[in-house]
Amino acid sequence: MASFVMPQKALLTLPTLPTKLRLQPICASKVNARPDVRKEDIVIVGAGIAGLTTAVALQRVGIGSVVLEQADSLRTGGTSLTFFKNGWKVLDAIGVGSELRTQFLELQGILVKSEYGRKLCSFKFKDEDESQEVRAVERRVLLETLAKQLPPDAISFCSKLKNIERSENDEIMLKLEDESQILAKIVIACDGIRSPVAKWMGFRDPKYVGHCAFRGLGFYPNGQPFEPKVTYVYGRGVRAAYVPVSPTKVYWFVCFNSPSPGPKITDASILREETEKLVMDWPRELLNIIKSTADNTIIRTPLVDRWLWPGINPPASRGNVVLVGDAWHPMTPNLGQGACCALEDAVVLAKKLEQAMKFGTSSVEDAFRSYESERWPRIFPLTVRANLVGALLQLENPVVCSLRNNVILPKFVRLGPMLEHTNFDFEPLHLDSV
Numbered sequence: 001m002a003s004f005v006m007p008q009k010a011l012l013t014l015p016t017l018p019t020k021l022r023l024q025p026i027c028a029s030k031v032n033a034r035p036d037v038r039k040e041d042i043v044i045v046g047a048g049i050a051g052l053t054t055a056v057a058l059q060r061v062g063i064g065s066v067v068l069e070q071a072d073s074l075r076t077g078g079t080s081l082t083f084f085k086n087g088w089k090v091l092d093a094i095g096v097g098s099e100l101r102t103q104f105l106e107l108q109g110i111l112v113k114s115e116y117g118r119k120l121c122s123f124k125f126k127d128e129d130e131s132q133e134v135r136a137v138e139r140r141v142l143l144e145t146l147a148k149q150l151p152p153d154a155i156s157f158c159s160k161l162k163n164i165e166r167s168e169n170d171e172i173m174l175k176l177e178d179e180s181q182i183l184a185k186i187v188i189a190c191d192g193i194r195s196p197v198a199k200w201m202g203f204r205d206p207k208y209v210g211h212c213a214f215r216g217l218g219f220y221p222n223g224q225p226f227e228p229k230v231t232y233v234y235g236r237g238v239r240a241a242y243v244p245v246s247p248t249k250v251y252w253f254v255c256f257n258s259p260s261p262g263p264k265i266t267d268a269s270i271l272r273e274e275t276e277k278l279v280m281d282w283p284r285e286l287l288n289i290i291k292s293t294a295d296n297t298i299i300r301t302p303l304v305d306r307w308l309w310p311g312i313n314p315p316a317s318r319g320n321v322v323l324v325g326d327a328w329h330p331m332t333p334n335l336g337q338g339a340c341c342a343l344e345d346a347v348v349l350a351k352k353l354e355q356a357m358k359f360g361t362s363s364v365e366d367a368f369r370s371y372e373s374e375r376w377p378r379i380f381p382l383t384v385r386a387n388l389v390g391a392l393l394q395l396e397n398p399v400v401c402s403l404r405n406n407v408i409l410p411k412f413v414r415l416g417p418m419l420e421h422t423n424f425d426f427e428p429l430h431l432d433s434v
């Protein structure tokens, strides 16, 4: 396909940054209900972590975009995500690291306990790597912080992508559920694990890996009592963790084996009951954190991933459409890297697009191919490793679990090599406005 370079004017005129986030999002369907065709240069599908980070990174290099989000507002539920130094490097590069740091505790290390509360091993992050930085960030706050960087109308809520087609002149026709249509020159799909765009590109659904996770955010209005470290509790086929997030919030998860993903449960009392049943006789503090969790933050997620075997999966881009984040490479959360990698994707992609569109060094299609060649060697091994780590930690065999708890964890495991993957460098963005 021929390369195209956007008119510089369209790309480089940036609205000034809004000073405050729009609190009451307006549904695009309400303001644009006519089934006529709107034209856009760059459309990002999905206002999750990947979509908003990509929009902010592009804006930082002077490239505007619109973001389509199916929901009527940013995701306000959800729990928190642990970000390691690779995630923080990206958040700094796009100008939101400092604002987030002030709200979330820096975690000092890891403590691993058995289900009976016996200490198995512990590590300090800075002992292994002085530059390591680990904090759990509330998803809601992260999304709001990113959205605040964008012009007020950059996100179109209630804009669910229903269908995607290539038009005769190689532009992309996006059909939304409300029957409105958008003709886009470039589409960046950040629409998560069930990405309709990935399906259109020929990707199969991600694969269920055999375990599910309950998650929640304990709330302590008078201050939470925990040291700033990640505490893991390992049982047989069940494991849990709790992580202080802020002075008043503590994130927890309980991961358990299940032959099938099971039905979607939204009734919070059932979710709570099932979670508590799994860890009933475990260290008391875990149960207390679960009890201090508001119903609307408890969720159950079947864990899935997609191994991007070369030659088996389609490429990450098709012409001027490209996948970012979970839409391309869903991975299990065992290394805490899914969102970190979505952040990495976003800055790498923004750099490639900057080079193609502002400096004309390549076509957009080539930029997308170059993004894939740079990201695949990073993503594929991490996806596989995260899966294998999860499989090992979910083993139920009592002999294997005893060996893990009494020999492997206390005598052989070192944190440094386990966090090697958090070393990540990328070309700096040419900041247009910060």
Ligand SMILES: Cc1cc2nc3c(=O)[nH]c(=O)nc-3n(C[C@H](O)[C@H](O)[C@H](O)COP(=O)(O)OP(=O)(O)OC[C@H]3O[C@@H](n4cnc5c(N)ncnc54)[C@H](O)[C@@H]3O)c2cc1C
Residues within 6 Å of the ligand: 045, 046, 047, 048, 049, 050, 051, 068, 069, 070, 071, 075, 080, 081, 082, 083, 159, 160, 161, 162, 190, 191, 192, 193, 194, 195, 196, 213, 215, 301, 303, 324, 325, 326, 327, 332, 333, 336, 337, 338, 339, 340, 341, 342
């Ligand atoms: C249990 C668990 C724990 C995790 N813990 C961590 C962690 O500690 N650290 C870490 O780095 N990662 C973690 N992750 C991974 C992380 O949550 C994901 O990698 C990350 O959310 C991916 O972001 P995304 O923007 O690609 O997708 P999403 O967050 O899923 O966002 C996709 C967005 O697209 C929108 N959308 C979908 N379809 C459409 C459509 N048709 N039209 C318009 N919009 C659409 C959705 O509404 C959503 O807003 C964890 C994941 C799980 C399941």
